Amino acid sequence: MLYASMTKDECSQHFYLQAHVY
Numbered sequence: 001m002l003y004a005s006m007t008k009d010e011c012s013q014h015f016y017l018q019a020h021v022y
Helices: 002-006 010-021
Strands: none
Touching: none
């Protein structure tokens, strides 16, 4: 969950989630 803190934007969060899922 390192990006979670850095990704504050919804778009960024979604991208971060997808990246983690993959």
